[in-house]
């Protein structure tokens with residue numbers, strides 16, 4: 001039985017790589033300078049490169065179950081996502097951070113159900129989305145979608161607790177983007193602070209949360225997260 005994955009690796013090197021050889025050479029020689037930190041859910045149907053049309057060197061990616069951002073002030077444990085945020089902001093000096101949730105998210109659905117007792121890390125991790133959950137026992141389509149979107153806003157708020165993020169957002173050198181990708185429509189809905197909710201990309205003015213200006217917008221963001 002052929003090893004499909006091995007064949008794909010071989011095909012990449014012989015077919016795809018030669019087309020971009022010089023680009024990769026450039027990225028090796030000059031180092032990476034991505035402008036975007038993309039925090040996305042691990043879901044296999046979310047494909048950041050397809051969504052954004054990005055190529056090698058453009059996205060600094062961190063993915064986890066639910067596209068969650070751990071609190072900055074946690075002192076114990078291994079925090080891969082927190083480390084990636086710090087590195088992207090302090091070392092790579094990215095100009096934007098995207099938090100991308102999506103429709104039919106298993107992590108969000110799990111907020112309304114039981115997690116296997118064997119999955120102790122997963123159970124704890126899901127707590128990072130708990131505040132987004134609505135007080136219903138059997139969530140329907142609309143509740144799940146609202147929860148997915150509320151979870152994105154919750155992570156944006158938590159990002160603002162990272163001192164290096166807050167500093168740069170307030171200085172206007174870093175922008176936060178909250179996205180909700182609807183898999184079946186192929187459309188991203190963008191959280192727009194000014195309009196107060198998620199707006200389909202086709203009707204959005206920009207890809208970001210709007211001018212995320214210091215305290216005023218932040219207060220509004222809090223307000224939105226309760227209304228969503």
Ligand SMILES: [Zn+2]
Pocket residue numbers: 041042043065066067102104105106107108
């Ligand atoms: Zn997901």
